[in-house]
Amino acid sequence: MATTSLKKLSEREDLLSGGHAACPGCGGTVILRQVLLAAQQDDYHVVASIATGCMEVVTTIYPNSAWRVPLVHNAFENSAATISGAEAAYRSLKRQGKYEGKVAFFAFGGDGGTYDIGLQSLSGALERGHNFTYVCYDNEAYMNTGIQRSGATPKGANTTTAPAGKVEPGKRECKKDLTAIVIAHNIPYCAQASPHQPRDLMKKAQKATVTEGPCFINVLSPCPRGWRFPPDQTIQIAQLAADTCVWPLYEIENGKLTINYKPREKKPVTEWLKSQGRFKHLFQPKNQYLVEEIQQDVDARWRRLLAREAADSEEPE
Amino acid sequence: MAELLKKDEMKPGAIGEGGTMANLYTGSWRTYRPVLDMEKCIHCLRCWILCPDSAVEISEGKRQETNLQHCKGCGICAAECPVGAIEMKLESEFMREEQ
Ligand SMILES: Cc1ncc(C[n+]2csc(CCOP(=O)(O)OP(=O)(O)O)c2C)c(N)n1
Ligand code: SF4
Ligand SMILES: [Mg+2]
Numbered sequence: 001m002a003t004t005s006l007k008k009l010s011e012r013e014d015l016l017s018g019g020h021a022a023c024p025g026c027g028g029t030v031i032l033r034q035v036l037l038a039a040q041q042d043d044y045h046v047v048a049s050i051a052t053g054c055m056e057v058v059t060t061i062y063p064n065s066a067w068r069v070p071l072v073h074n075a076f077e078n079s080a081a082t083i084s085g086a087e088a089a090y091r092s093l094k095r096q097g098k099y100e101g102k103v104a105f106f107a108f109g110g111d112g113g114t115y116d117i118g119l120q121s122l123s124g125a126l127e128r129g130h131n132f133t134y135v136c137y138d139n140e141a142y143m144n145t146g147i148q149r150s151g152a153t154p155k156g157a158n159t160t161t162a163p164a165g166k167v168e169p170g171k172r173e174c175k176k177d178l179t180a181i182v183i184a185h186n187i188p189y190c191a192q193a194s195p196h197q198p199r200d201l202m203k204k205a206q207k208a209t210v211t212e213g214p215c216f217i218n219v220l221s222p223c224p225r226g227w228r229f230p231p232d233q234t235i236q237i238a239q240l241a242a243d244t245c246v247w248p249l250y251e252i253e254n255g256k257l258t259i260n261y262k263p264r265e266k267k268p269v270t271e272w273l274k275s276q277g278r279f280k281h282l283f284q285p286k287n288q289y290l291v292e293e294i295q296q297d298v299d300a301r302w303r304r305l306l307a308r309e310a311a312d313s314e315e316p317e
Numbered sequence: 318m319a320e321l322l323k324k325d326e327m328k329p330g331a332i333g334e335g336g337t338m339a340n341l342y343t344g345s346w347r348t349y350r351p352v353l354d355m356e357k358c359i360h361c362l363r364c365w366i367l368c369p370d371s372a373v374e375i376s377e378g379k380r381q382e383t384n385l386q387h388c389k390g391c392g393i394c395a396a397e398c399p400v401g402a403i404e405m406k407l408e409s410e411f412m413r414e415e416q
Binding site for chain 2: 006007009010011014016017018019020021022024025026027028029030033034037059060061062063064065066067068069070071195196198224230231232233234235236
């Protein structure tokens with residue numbers, strides 16, 4: 001049965017074991033655990049693929065694996081293509097009457113593997129309509145190779161390939177809105193989530209599991225190492241992202257957008273920026289203009305989301 | 318269904334059994350150890366669902382002791398506990414005690 005009761009879920013098996021090599025306080029493994037706990041419902045068996053990146057590297061150190069489900073790691077750019085093949089094979093086996101079970105196909109990837117190098121294979125799999133769920137854990141840089149800037153890195157962040165210094169203020173460009181790109185594929189279910197709201201994230205994973213066709217969940221994944229904050233603050237930082245509307249929690253079901261969390265009082269983006277060392281340089285007077293730009297970008301996106309939600313609620317069912 | 322490969326028939330690159338990282342020891346990464354006050358705990362299970370290392374053990378809906386084989390001492394559980402039932406203590410203090 002689909003449930004987000006922690007008590008009931010705690011009776012299920014953790015499909016990701018401890019003993020893996022993620023940094024202390026990594027948001028990524030929290031996300032994997034929550035998604036895998038939620039996906040085991042109504043006799044579904046999980047089959048997963050994962051792109052190269054921290055979550056793959058830390059959970060599959062040969063000859064061991066932390067995964068208690070079948071997992072394929074193929075390459076960096078093709079988590080979605082790999083799961084497409086598995087899902088197509090499953091449909092064939094079912095048609096031939098060779099397999100009866102229910103399988104929930106999940107593809108995982110980091111932001112590098114999803115926003116950038118795996119975007120084409122993701123787009124292809126969404127367009128072909130495979131019955132699977134793609135979960136991007138977005139830690140906003142190529143962390144596993146040492147904090148390089150990606151399309152998901154936000155404006156102003158310090159990374160090793162867009163460093164903040166005397167001349168440059170960190171990354172100058174805006175974060176790519178991947179969720180919007182995915183929405184443009186007109187898939188049946190798409191959402192943004194965050195590990196600080198486990199029940200919201202798990203509900204989304206459950207909806208995606210039972211939805212026929214391609215689904216996508218973009219999950220913010222605080223990374224103590226790359227974002228420069230103490231490891232016990234992972235969840236508080238995820239909360240701040242939602243409270244400042246830097247990372248809104250919302251879902252689009254059959255074209256209709258719903259915002260799942262509206263902060264009672266929208267916090268200024270400076271609260272988010274000052275919580276992490278990667279934004280430290282933004283508080284120098286010469287970079288003040290960037291803080292203002294970042295606030296304007298966040299406000300504009302939040303206004304657009306609110307407007308879309310209002311417009312969708314007026315559409316006839 | 319096609320026959321599955323036996324473990325010793327597998328070629329390098331495939332791992333025949335899941336969850337084997339559970340046999341590994343990451344407890345030595347800790348600088349701080351979470352110490353739980355069972356009297357204060359309300360068994361909301363928030364620490365369990367937010368643990369990156371699957372180190373919080375639950376039995377019949379009740380919080381058990383932390384699995385110190387896997388716990389890396391990140392402190393998320395202590396930071397997120399709504400009633401402050403978990404305190405992070407320097408690991409070196411326990412070493413002194415144990416000696
Ligand atoms: C084709 C290819 N290019 C580069 C790499 C090196 N590489 C391995 S992991 C990684 C970073 C992954 O970044 P992301 O997808 O954001 O995941 P994260 O490590 O941040 O979790 C890179 C560049 C690779 N494995 N394959
Ligand atoms: S570098 Fe970041 S994403 Fe990678 S394991 Fe460490 S905390 Fe997790
Ligand atoms: Mg990344």
